[in-house]
């Protein structure tokens with residue numbers, strides 16, 4: 001018997017614009033699944049529908065048709081408080097543009113999801129310090145976002161997404177605003193979280209290097225999944241090369 | 253080109269400009285309203301029995317100028333916060349400093365001038381509306397009251413123009429001095445609360461001392477005269493500011509350090525929201541507290557004066573209206589009286605030399621006199637037994653039981669038998685007592701006028717009616733009540749616009765924060781609660797301090813009102829209800845801006 005997938009996407013379409021306005025179909029029937037503990041990358045050209053897909057998966061937006069099941073829960077049916085609680089507990093995400101609250105310190109930002117569940121202060125501190133150590137941001141915990149570098153901000157955002165130990169972590173180009181060194185550090189952290197703590201990760205990117213960290217890559221083109229690459233036993237550099245080749249042919 | 257850029261900026265942030273603009277319009281409208289009274293000496297002199305009134309208004313002017321100044325400075329900071337990114341962008345694209353300064357000048361001054369023009373028009377409208385409404389409600393003559401008042405016009409324009417030219421210069425200098433990077437990132441930079449403990453402590457102590465001096469000064473109005481008001485003005489304004497500065501910073505710090513509290517739900521976020529902009533909060537909250545105190549104080553005193561009128565009239569006469577041989581018209585009017593608590597009929601017999609009361613009738617229903625005896629007002633019931641004793645003192649009370657034609661006749665009480673036996677005409681006298689004289693003012697006026705015409709009463713000293721006394725007292729006090737209510741309304745409008753402005757001007761910055769919170773899974777109900785708490789704090793603190801100010805400030809009216817502290821429940825109740833409604837409205841407006849509908853739903 002196969003284990004239940006952590007994310008199961010079935011025939012998802014998304015059409016922007018109201019029926020009487022100019023319409024645009026950004027997703028044209030997407031189907032795939034992510035197994036527990038998997039690290040999956042999603043690649044595609046600009047405007048291919050990556051962010052649209054991720055927003056639907058992470059319950060920020062709603063598909064026009066199709067279903068999204070996360071951890072056994074059909075998220076398209078969620079509403080109100082149950083939707084909020086689902087976001088707070090089951091999914092973590094790192095946005096393209098950090099999305100930290102600039103009036104809270106890094107520590108307060110990270111602790112926020114725990115505070116929302118009324119976890120005791122002692123437990124909050126403990127959890128925040130643990131995740132901060134994992135991500136290497138202990139030294140800047142009491143800084144405000146404006147006092148952090150881009151890489152630090154992104155790691156604080158990652159810490160906030162992970163502190164609740166969600167079933168799945170979504171990342172939308174989390175390395176997009178980072179220099180290559182910071183990007184590498186964040187990706188290494190994500191990879192070790194995935195390997196050591198079995199966090200399932202779905203990473204959207206158009207950077208081949210970031211994608212080479214994934215175990216499996218889905219290529220999306222014009223709102224549809226076109227091709228799939230599996231890392232398997234290949235070395236990371238070999239996989240990276242394969243991604244580059246695929247991109248070359250896929251984009252044409 | 254520059255003009256196009258300037259206008260383009262306005263179009264792109266229309267809502268923020270609308271908030272800014274309407275705030276300034278209200279400020280100038282209120283400024284005009286106040287000046288329309290304060291600079292109208294003839295009005296002040298003829299409507300107030302107190303010679304100090306013009307001086308008091310002079311101090312009021314100073315206070316309003318301070319308040320409006322803080323308001324305008326704040327509005328300008330807001331204007332700049334909206335524009336500085338754009339300006340920085342222009343500068344990055346190569347615009348020269350002088351051009352930018354010019355741009356700022358055009359924008360700032362035109363916003364100010366336009367607000368003043370619209371504000372003055374609205375101010376006149378409000379002055380007319382509130383003025384006429386109050387005049388008819390209070391039956392106040394309000395002589396020399398004028399909706400269009402040139403000095404007020406000049407004052408308002410002069411003040412606003414001066415303020416905005418000054419603001420434009422300051423804005424330009426500040427902008428050109430600020431490093432480009434700070435301009436591009438402004439408004440996202442949080443204010444760390446890094447005030448030293450000792451400074452906080454000194455401010456707190458100073459605040460208490462200043463407030464104590466101010467409160468004390470207000471009790472010494474009789475001794476210190478004008479000095480008292482001047483001292484109170486300075487100390488209370490400063491004390492309020494220091495108190496908020498120290499108290500709020502301390503309180504937020506305390507709550508944040510209390511980890512059990514801060515670690516729950518959105519508490520940290522709410523507290524940070526407050527401390528994020530603590531500096532302009534304290535200034536605005538001080539202004540709000542002052543406005544709250546002024547509005548509530550004016551309303552309370554206005555109501556106090558209004559209450560004084562029937563209270564004083566009540567001591568003059570037990571009966572609200574008395575009719576003698578009422579004509580059909582008078583009787584018809586009498587039927588219109590509402591809330592009649594007592595209505596008594598007496599039969600008089602008019603002989604050649606005298607007007608008789610029947611002793612039996614008086615025994616069954618004694619007359620009621622209000623007499624000033626042994627230093628205090630007394631209510632006495634008069635029958636045949638004591639009639640002779642009170643007839644002398646109570647001549648003013650008996651006047652209403654006679655008509656001018658009775659001048660040569662004596663009022664007498666005779667036994668029932670003598671009453672029957674006496675030859676002469678009988679006539680019916682009716683006395684009425686009503687629950688609320690002011691509510692029956694028009695009816696009573698009709699009845700009294702009818703009676704006066706019927707019996708040829710020419711002057712007020714021939715009529716012993718309460719109406720005559722009431723009208724006299726009314727003419728003295730309703731002017732003061734009018735000023736109280738008028739200013740109460742004006743300050744209330746300013747209070748509302750200040751708070752609304754403060755809260756809504758931050759809303760567009762806050763919106764992104766709330767969206768983010770929604771994305772990471774904060775329940776909408778929790779977000780709403782955070783909004784309610786944050787805005788609640790902004791309403792509560794100035795409210796409490798404002799009430800305290802008023803409670804002490806009423807001391808100043810001890811000489812003018814018999815009981816300045818009597819019946820506070822009504823004005824305070826009205827005010828608190830209005831304030832609460834306003835709070836609910838603000839929360840609703842703010843929520844509709846910052847809490848977006850979830851796209852998932």
Ligand SMILES: Nc1ncnc2c1ncn2[C@@H]1O[C@H](COP(=O)(O)OP(=O)(O)OP(=O)(O)O)[C@@H](O)[C@H]1O
Pocket residue numbers: 016017024026044045046047048049050051052053206
């Ligand atoms: N709210 C919207 N309304 C209408 N069309 C939209 C909306 N959001 C996205 N689109 C369109 O949908 C398509 C997919 O957009 P999406 O943001 O998913 O692209 P993406 O793959 O994330 O691109 P990038 O790599 O540049 O971030 C684009 O053509 C875009 O113009």
Ligand SMILES: [Mg+2]
Pocket residue numbers: 050051052
């Ligand atoms: Mg995208």
